[in-house]
Amino acid sequence: MSDAIEAARPLIAAQALCKTYITASGASLLAVDRVGLSIGDGELVTIVGPSGCGKSTLLRMIAGLDEYSEGVLKLDGTPITGPSRDVGVVFQSANLLPWMSVRDNVALPLRVGGKHTAETGRVDRLLEMTGLGEFGGRYPYELSGGMQQRAGICRALARDPRILLMDEPFGALDALTRERMNLELQRIWQQSGKTIVLITHSISEAIFLGDRVIVMSARPGRVLRDIAVPIPRPRSLDTIIAHPAYGEIAREIRGLLNAEGTVD
Amino acid sequence: MSARPHSGPNGSLIAGLGTLVLLAAWFAAVRFLHVPSYILPAPEAVVRALWSGLAVNPASSLGYYLPLWSTFSNAAVGFLLGCGLGLLLGSLMAEFITVEKLVMPYAFALQSLPKVAIAPLIVIWFGFGDGSKVAISALLAFFPILINSFTGLRSVEPEKLDLMRSLSASRLETYWLVKLPHAAPFIFAGLDMAVVYALLGAIVAEFLGAQQGMGVVITQAQAVTDVAGVFAALVILGVVGVVLHSTVRRIEHRVVHWGHRGKK
Numbered sequence: 001m002s003d004a005i006e007a008a009r010p011l012i013a014a015q016a017l018c019k020t021y022i023t024a025s026g027a028s029l030l031a032v033d034r035v036g037l038s039i040g041d042g043e044l045v046t047i048v049g050p051s052g053c054g055k056s057t058l059l060r061m062i063a064g065l066d067e068y069s070e071g072v073l074k075l076d077g078t079p080i081t082g083p084s085r086d087v088g089v090v091f092q093s094a095n096l097l098p099w100m101s102v103r104d105n106v107a108l109p110l111r112v113g114g115k116h117t118a119e120t121g122r123v124d125r126l127l128e129m130t131g132l133g134e135f136g137g138r139y140p141y142e143l144s145g146g147m148q149q150r151a152g153i154c155r156a157l158a159r160d161p162r163i164l165l166m167d168e169p170f171g172a173l174d175a176l177t178r179e180r181m182n183l184e185l186q187r188i189w190q191q192s193g194k195t196i197v198l199i200t201h202s203i204s205e206a207i208f209l210g211d212r213v214i215v216m217s218a219r220p221g222r223v224l225r226d227i228a229v230p231i232p233r234p235r236s237l238d239t240i241i242a243h244p245a246y247g248e249i250a251r252e253i254r255g256l257l258n259a260e261g262t263v264d
Numbered sequence: 265m266s267a268r269p270h271s272g273p274n275g276s277l278i279a280g281l282g283t284l285v286l287l288a289a290w291f292a293a294v295r296f297l298h299v300p301s302y303i304l305p306a307p308e309a310v311v312r313a314l315w316s317g318l319a320v321n322p323a324s325s326l327g328y329y330l331p332l333w334s335t336f337s338n339a340a341v342g343f344l345l346g347c348g349l350g351l352l353l354g355s356l357m358a359e360f361i362t363v364e365k366l367v368m369p370y371a372f373a374l375q376s377l378p379k380v381a382i383a384p385l386i387v388i389w390f391g392f393g394d395g396s397k398v399a400i401s402a403l404l405a406f407f408p409i410l411i412n413s414f415t416g417l418r419s420v421e422p423e424k425l426d427l428m429r430s431l432s433a434s435r436l437e438t439y440w441l442v443k444l445p446h447a448a449p450f451i452f453a454g455l456d457m458a459v460v461y462a463l464l465g466a467i468v469a470e471f472l473g474a475q476q477g478m479g480v481v482i483t484q485a486q487a488v489t490d491v492a493g494v495f496a497a498l499v500i501l502g503v504v505g506v507v508l509h510s511t512v513r514r515i516e517h518r519v520v521h522w523g524h525r526g527k528k
Binding site: 060063064065082083085087089091092095097098099100108109112113114139140141 | 423424426427428429430431432433434437441442445446448520521522523
C-alpha cells in the first residue's frame with residue numbers, strides 16, 4: 001500500500017497539532033501537544049494511551065467534531081474544518097438510537113445531512129456482511145452489546161466513507177466478544193479496503209489490529225512512538241501471540257507507558 | 265421511564281379488598297355512629313344520586329351527560345391548546361438560548377404562582393362562557409408541558425448529538441429524529457399531569473360562574489346541601505380522571521415502545 005505517492009500525500013496528516021481547552025475556572029488546559037501523524041490510504045492504525053491522554057480529542061478533531069487550537073490537520077490534503085462525508089465515526093458503546101429499528105439506525109446517514117442517497121440494498125448488504133441480516137427489524141435493546149456495535153459499524157459504513165474513525169469501540173464488551181469483534185473488524189477492513197484509525201487502551205487489541213501502533217503519553221497527549229507491526233495478515237488470536245514480534249512490541253509499549261507512570 | 269411496581273392479580277385483589285373494607289367502614293360510620301348526612305351521606309344515598317344522574321335521557325339537562333360533555337369538551341380544547349403551545353415554546357427555548365434567556369424568568373415566576381389564582385382575572389377577560397373554561401384549562405396544562413419538554417429536549421446525551429453532527433444533519437433533522445424522541449417520555453409525564461390539570465381548570469372556571477358543567481352541578485348541589493349529590497358528581501369526575509390518566513399511559517406505551525422493554 002505504501003508507495004511513493006501515498007508517502008507524498010497521506011490521507012490524514014497532522015503537524016504540530018495542539019488542542020487547548022479553557023476550563024470552567026478560566027484556566028487553559030493543554031490536551032493535545034504538538035502531535036504529528038501521517039496515515040496512508042488503506043492503513044489500519046491504532047492509537048493506544050492511558051485514559052485522558054487526549055486520544056479521543058485527537059480522533060474528534062480528525063472527525064471534525066472538535067476544533068484544533070494550533071497546527072495543521074489535513075484530510076486528503078484539505079484542512080479539516082468540520083465533519084466530512086469521507087469519514088464515518090464509530091462511537092463508544094454503539095450509540096444507536098433506541099427508538100429506531102436496527103435497519104433505520106444503519107440507514108440514518110443516508111437520510112440526513114443534505115445529499116440523500118438511495119439505499120438500493122446497501123443497508124441490507126452491510127447487515128448481511130456483519131451477520132445482522134435477520135436483525136434489521138429488531139430494536140437496539142433486543143441486541144447484545146456485540147451486535148449493537150456491529151450495527152454501529154454498519155452505520156458508519158453506510159455512506160461508504162474512505163475513513164473509519166473508531167473511539168474505543170469494543171471497550172464496553174466482555175473479553176470474549178471483544179476478541180471476536182477484533183477478528184471481525186480485521187475481516188471488514190480487508191474486505192472493504194477502508195482506512196481505519198482505532199483508539200484503544202488495550203495493548204493486545206492495538207497490536208492485533210494495527211499495521212502501526214501509535215503510543216500516546218498522558219496529558220498533555222504527545223506521540224511517544226510510532227511502532228510498525230510486521231505480523232502478516234490475516235492474523236488470528238493464536239498465531240499472533242506466538243509471533244516473536246508480538247511480545248517485543250507489547251513490552252515496548254508497556255515500557256513506554258510505564259515510564260509515563262500512568263498505565264491503567 | 266422509571267419502573268412502576270407491577271400490580272399483578274395479587275395487587276388487584278388487595279385493592280379490591282381495601283375498597284370493600286372502606287365501603288363497610290363508611291356504611292358502619294353512617295349507620296352506627298350516626299354521622300349526620302350533611303357531613304357524610306350514606307353510601308346508598310350517593311348511589312341513588314348517581315343513578316338519578318345517569319339513568320336519564322342523555323339529552324336531558326337533569327342528567328350528568330350534558331354538564332359532563334360541556335366540562336370535558338372545554339377541558340379537551342384547553343388541553344390541546346395548552347399542550348401545543350407548551351411544546352412549541354419549550355422547543356424554542358431548548359433550541360435557542362436567546363428565547364430561553366428571554367422566557368425563562370417569566371416561566372419560573374409564573375410556575376411558582378398558584379395558577380388557579382389567575383382564574384378570576386381570566387373570567388373577567390373571557391366572560392362566563394366556554395372561553396374562560398378553555399383558557400384556564402389551557403393555562404394549567406401549558407406549564408407541565410413547557411417545563412418537561414424543555415428539560416427532555418435539553419437532556420439528550422452529547423454522543424447522540426455528536427453522531428448527528430458527524431453526519432452533518434440539519435437542526436431540524438436532529439430535533440425530529442433525536443431530540444424529540446428522546447424527550448418523548450418527559451413529554452408524556454407532562455401530558456399525564458396536564459390532562460388532570462386541564463380538567464381541574466375547567467371545573468375551577470365553572471365554580472367561578474358558568475351556565476353548565478360538572479362544576480355547576482357541584483355548586484348547585486352544595487347550594488341546597490345535597491351532599492350526596494356532591495359526592496356523586498365527585499365520583500363521576502374521579503372516574504373521568506382515571507380514564508383520562510390511563511388513556512395517556514396507554515398512548516405512551518404505544519409511542520415510547522422502546523422505553524418499556526422490561527415491562528412487556
